[in-house]
Amino acid sequence: MLSSLAGVLFDGFAYGMLLFLLSVGLSVTLGMMNFVNLAHCSFAMVGAYATFSLVGRHGWPFLATLPMAFIAAAVISVILERTLYRRLYRASDLDQCLFTIGIVFISIAVYAWFYTTEQQSVQVPDWLKGAQHVGAMSFANYRIFLVVIGLAITAALVLLVERTRFGAQVRAAVDNQRMARGLGIDVDRAFMFTFALGGGLAGLGGALSIQMVGLDPTFALAYLVYVLIVVAVGGLGSIGGSFAAAVVLGISDMAGKYYFPWLGAFLIYLVMVALLMWRPQGLFGKR
């Protein structure tokens, strides 16, 4: 019982790291521009299929494809932001939702066209397979890898936001966009970089998730709900909030599946609804 609890906690934490990577970008861009980008998971899918192609069709080593997944998703997200999204910053919530859902649908169809609708997997190096055993408990290598990457990226993000000039601009823009503009901060430029960074992280998250959850074109929709939960519960524009919400969600999802398999995702949704009713602005949200 105890060892299963530790296992569930660990697996849930690793899963939470994935959810964090997938959602942190959306949280920050929503906080900055109030733009509801439901196509965020499509960016993750761009990264995931980049890794899948490079490993499966061109024989790249798995690790080398991860930066490419980041770059591919970042580039695509900037192109979309520059050409389409910026026209909709002043549109209503509903219009933004519909427009970006449209993008999701298109991305699903395009990937289905090029990669079929089959569930794909990816070859990872041998040292990422297998598990470490501590007493009666075992920890899958890949999940340890996920936790390490997740924590490293969280630390890097916190440093970036708290310690750099760019981070200060982003914080100012999230806090009060008009004031930030008044102070001479180029909010549009800061937003473009944030959008690229967020999209890239989602792409990385997508690439890392193949090994854990598989990959098919409905990825863009299937994980959207989880990402939205993280963002809504964590509070807009909050890295710490997203991290906490992702970990809570990851662990409760794993625990739910392990201890109450007959409930399915019921527990997760219940937690989300309860948290939202308690704090509509999210756990760490200010507005």
Added chain:
Amino acid sequence: MALELPKGARYALIGPNGAGKTTLINLLTGMLAADSGTILLDGADITSLKPYQRVHRGLARTFQINTLFPRLTALESVTLAVLERDGHAHNWWRGLAAHRQAIDEAAGILRSLNIPDRETAELAYGQQRLLEIALALATRPRVLLLDEPGAGVPRDESAALFSAIESLSGELTILFIEHDMNVVFRFASRIIVMVGGRILLEGSPDEVGRDPRVREVYLGGHARAA
């Protein structure tokens, strides 16, 4: 702060920007929750009532920035206010046309203020300011709080606006926020001066005009009794 508005009085609420004039209206109407204190209307405690309930008790307001229904016509907007007042807006079965009385009453209010019946968004700005007042009047208030009714209206039109306000029933207690001292001293029977969230002074236009503290607040600017 303590403030009492006797029936039928025409109060002007003045004070520098940030003095808390609009906040006071928001507190009185319940749009902001008061931390402490009580608000009485005709002796009844309305402090715990919701904003819409206070309207039903006879406390109506207008907004400094037009807060209207852009895609409803003027007549629809005012009719809606009349229907809400009489509790008919719950009715989802009888057609609007069956509520002839409400429509006629609304049309009467529009006529008395010279507002044409067009879609609100298409009305001239001055007419929209009047529609703000028409909506409040349709609730048949006993106390009417006007938040800068003349905001943004050119000086020559604002005289007409305030004449319309002046001609309202003498039964009605009116409190208006206004920055133009000519208007204030011409239309107010009493003046309240607010500074820094407190009431500095309350008195007749003469008393207020002579008070050295008021002159100080306005830096001797335009605080002259007209």
Added chain:
Amino acid sequence: MENARFRPLEYVFWACTLLPFLVTPSYLSLASQVAVTALFALSLDLILGYAGIVSLGHAAFFGMGAYTAGLIAKHYWTEPLSGLLVAAVSAGVLGYLLSHIVVRFRHLALIMLTMGFGLLLAEAANSASALTGGADGLQGFHVPGVLGFKFDMFGRAAYAYALAVLFLCFLVARRIIHSPFGLALRGIRENATRMPAIGAPTLAHLRKAYTIAAVIAGIAGAVLTHTTSTVSLETLSFGRSADVLVILILGGAGRLYGGIIGAIIYMVARDQFSGVNPQYWYFWIGLLLVAVVMFLPNGILGGLRALRKKPQ
């Protein structure tokens, strides 16, 4: 004031809804599906188009009606009209209960909450497989017909039933939006801040609108159950909530006919395009969504209206 009388074009439109009987009898079952979806979209229009509440979980009420009707037909009786009534009441009760929570929220929290309740109900139905049949759906019942007309393989009675219910509910909805209450809903949509200042109990209005919309959505779900003699989990799914939103926006929200026009175009197009591979259907509907938001902010009906106004 808007005129509540039927306009000539409306008579023409409703006459056209009879065409499938004569012109395309082989598509009658599709026509029934269109009528059901149009009714569902109409119910969403009452809260989204008129009162301005966005919902990404409206399928909760559709599914509630569908399952209620299915359970009654399976365990109790198969007469559809009384089943329809019970389904409407059960969806209405659910809507009334949820309305107390939902109307207090706005923006992202509102979207997430409505979605959350929808997902909760879908998961609950999935888990309670003893009652609902779980992922296999509720099967093993047959609704023979309505008022003596048999639901046969040609689908004439089924379409007549769906169309009649749609038309009656449409008349009710039309009556509501031309009533004082309908005016109050438009007031809330136009300016929710002003409403309390003219003495309007905004939350009570919204709760009522939400409950009425839930009833109509439940009726739509029940009609689907009766005409297909099966209930699938899909009736409660997020996909159905998203679809109906797309349909309404596509047709034009806040104009009663928007949902119906949207349903016709969407369902017929899906029937034509998704034959090869349902995934590709996503491409067209995605493109359509992007185009509507960019170029037709008021939907197809709004666009037509703007075209008609211009020459004058």
